Amino acid sequence: MVFTVDKGSPVTLFEQLHSQAISKIESGELIAGTKLPTVRQLATDLEVAPYTVARLYRALEADGFVETLGRNGTVVKARSGTSAELLQVSATEYAARARDLGIEPATALEFVRTALGVD
Missing domain, CATH: 1.10.10.10 (Winged helix-like DNA-binding domain superfamily/Winged helix DNA-binding domain)
Structure with a gap:
């Protein structure tokens, strides 16, 4: 930051x-x-x-x-509790967990792409 x-x-x-x-x-x-x-x-x-x-x-x-x-x-x-803000919190938690586990950012992103069903 x-x-x-x-x-x-x-x-x-x-x-x-x-x-x-x-x-x-x-x-x-x-x-x-x-x-x-x-x-x-x-x-x-x-x-x-x-x-x-x-x-x-x-x-x-x-x-x-x-x-x-x-x-x-x-x-x-998360100020208004919108879906986007709630997802931001989850994304932040996911990123922290990936770092804690030593997962490379590219691999963590690939997991998200697979989960979303996008190429």
């Missing part, structure tokens, strides 16, 4: 991250079930204060875009 900040921008770091996160969720770039980096990790990656990332996650949760699962982290939330 790629977030960027422009420290020279007149737009605050929080606002930059907030708009990027919402845009990525609404566009489907971040799908339901996607686990976000820890506050500390994202703050370190972006070289911003952990408070900025914590504030971002709180705002996204208040707006219904993510949910915090305590020690299990913060994940993108």
Whole structure:
């Protein structure tokens, strides 16, 4: 997941991250079930204060875009329970399981194609 900040921008770091996160969720770039980096990790990656990332996650949760699962982290939330969003959650779980089992992405995708009955 790629977030960027422009420290020279007149737009605050929080606002930059907030708009990027919402845009990525609404566009489907971040799908339901996607686990976000820890506050500390994202703050370190972006070289911003952990408070900025914590504030971002709180705002996204208040707006219904993510949910915090305590020690299990913060994940993108299925917002309206549509079929597509529910399938995104399943796809995220499937991808995680494939990685855990050491299955190559091409093989995991082939399994899905076979299950869907497409070439």
